[in-house]
Amino acid sequence: xxxxxxxxxxxxxxxxxxxxxxxxxxxARAFVDFLAETGNRVWQILPMGPTGxxxxxxxxxxxxxGNPYFIDLEMLKEEGLLEEADLxxxxxxxxxEKISYGLLYELKHKNPPKGPMKTGFPRxxxx
Numbered sequence: 001x002x003x004x005x006x007x008x009x010x011x012x013x014x015x016x017x018x019x020x021x022x023x024x025x026x027x028a029r030a031f032v033d034f035l036a037e038t039g040n041r042v043w044q045i046l047p048m049g050p051t052g053x054x055x056x057x058x059x060x061x062x063x064x065x066g067n068p069y070f071i072d073l074e075m076l077k078e079e080g081l082l083e084e085a086d087l088x089x090x091x092x093x094x095x096x097e098k099i100s101y102g103l104l105y106e107l108k109h110k111n112p113p114k115g116p117m118k119t120g121f122p123r124x125x126x127x
Contacts, residue, residue, distance in 0.1 A: 007042025008035065011057070012070055013099075019107065020099045025072025055101045068108040069101075 015022025035043055049060030050067045076082045
């Protein structure tokens with residue numbers, strides 16, 4: 001008999017977030033901790049590539065690139081790659097029920113990090 005694993009299907013954008021959608025930041029890490037605490041071993045997500053017309057995750061123009069919508073700008077600020085003035089968080093508080101993808105696009109594409117992009121996990125830290 002095969003071993004079974006339990007898990008959840010939850011798109012990353014469905015997590016709570018200050019920018020209107022979930023990111024690969026603190027909320028995602030907290031969700032992974034929750035999964036581990038509850039004995040779940042699988043987190044199934046929707047495609048995370050850059051979206052095209054209609055912002056559908058199934059209409060990505062790249063199978064390899066990541067969607068900048070999922071970059072956590074607050075974490076970049078903590079790393080010193082963005083400043084508080086770059087975040088413009090107050091603009092996302094207009095609606096808690098709807099996502100403004102146009103506003104999200106503006107914010108994510110006008111704020112490239114000010115230093116070299118760091119990739120991967122911090123050294124010496126395991127997840």
